[in-house]
Amino acid sequence: MSTLPHIAFIGLGNMGGPMAANLVRAGYTVQAFDLSESACTAAREAGAGVAASAQDAAKGAQVVISMLPASRHVESLYLGQGGDGLLAAIESGALVIDCSTIAPASAQKVAQAAAVRGLAMIDAPVSGGVAGAAAGTLTFIVGGDAAALERARPVLQAMGKNIFHMGAAGAGQVAKLCNNMALGVIMAVTGEAIALGVAHGLDPKTLSQMMAVSTSRSWATEVCNPWPGVLENAPSSRGYSGGFGNDLMLKDLGLAVEAAMGVGSAIPLGELARNLYALNRQAGRGGLDFSSVVKLVAKE
Numbered sequence: 144m145s146t147l148p149h150i151a152f153i154g155l156g157n158m159g160g161p162m163a164a165n166l167v168r169a170g171y172t173v174q175a176f177d178l179s180e181s182a183c184t185a186a187r188e189a190g191a192g193v194a195a196s197a198q199d200a201a202k203g204a205q206v207v208i209s210m211l212p213a214s215r216h217v218e219s220l221y222l223g224q225g226g227d228g229l230l231a232a233i234e235s236g237a238l239v240i241d242c243s244t245i246a247p248a249s250a251q252k253v254a255q256a257a258a259v260r261g262l263a264m265i266d267a268p269v270s271g272g273v274a275g276a277a278a279g280t281l282t283f284i285v286g287g288d289a290a291a292l293e294r295a296r297p298v299l300q301a302m303g304k305n306i307f308h309m310g311a312a313g314a315g316q317v318a319k320l321c322n323n324m325a326l327g328v329i330m331a332v333t334g335e336a337i338a339l340g341v342a343h344g345l346d347p348k349t350l351s352q353m354m355a356v357s358t359s360r361s362w363a364t365e366v367c368n369p370w371p372g373v374l375e376n377a378p379s380s381r382g383y384s385g386g387f388g389n390d391l392m393l394k395d396l397g398l399a400v401e402a403a404m405g406v407g408s409a410i411p412l413g414e415l416a417r418n419l420y421a422l423n424r425q426a427g428r429g430g431l432d433f434s435s436v437v438k439l440v441a442k443e
């Protein structure tokens with residue numbers, strides 16, 4: 144019989160689905176739950192058990208992992224209304240790992256409530272996108288107790304290859320927001336640069352290939368190029384489907400603005416980028432990959 148801890152996995156979307164599948168592949172017994180029937184079916188096909196509720200999934204689990212859209216989903220899952228949240232149903236001694244990208248203050252609030260119940264909890268938002276989740280090469284950006292992180296490490300290693308401990312509860316979320324704010328700005332300006340070149344008659348592929356080995360090189364030029372047809376596997380080449388949703392980037396930039404206001408930091412480009420992704424949402428592209436922001440400036 145396996146001595147590996149049993150895992151409850153809540154939230155099986157673009158990221159959570161492949162992450163749970165990698166845990167199954169690594170030999171863990173996974174009880175999964177999602178509100179979406181199709182996400183549950185995919186998890187079942189990947190070899191996970193599917194529970195009827197988050198509470199059922201957590202029964203007998205030594206590790207509980209969540210991968211939900213935003214702060215409100217995470218607070219409502221764990222805290223519920225008046226103490227009827229998942230924290231009350233998690234076995235004592237279990238470890239809680241929230242991988243969602245949420246407000247640092249929310250992460251701290253839930254970690255404090257977990258501590259009151261004697262549960263160790265870390266915030267472990269990820270970087271690496273859907274491709275990284277599928278390949279098991281995510282970067283985990285962790286806030287919380289060093290001892291809790293050591294308990295989580297083998298589980299995180301089954302889903303990723305880099306782990307950074309940023310500090311106490313909420314610190315993982317702060318670092319994740321710093322990363323995504325830079326990514327949001329870089330993606331928008333990369334699209335703008337390619338659109339400018341194309342408007343002058345340049346070939347977007349050759350321009351991108353040059354940029355990818357020059358000083359503007361980035362994930363946006365090399366992996367998730369915003370211009371359709373430049374990179375076969377990028378969301379832009381399949382109608383901006385899959386990938387990292389515009390609305391998730393908009394959420395992260397909103398969190399960065401809030402975080403900046405909390406400490407009086409100036410983030411002029413971050414605020415500008417938040418507006419660009421808001422405009423992209425207004426143009427009807429909220430559900431598409433965030434690289435579709437290029438459409439704001441590309442000439443048809």
Ligand code: NAD
Binds near residue numbers: 154155158179197211
């Ligand atoms: P997603 O919308 O594809 O998946 C979220 C899933 O959570 C959905 O399947 C939804 O049904 C489920 N859900 C919502 N509330 C629930 C509840 N109470 N109980 C059970 N299931 C519930 O989102 P995603 O792309 O997987 O992103 C998840 C998180 O990871 C977000 O915080 C996002 O910012 C972050 N993230 C995403 C990416 C990416 O490339 N997609 C990369 C890094 C980080």
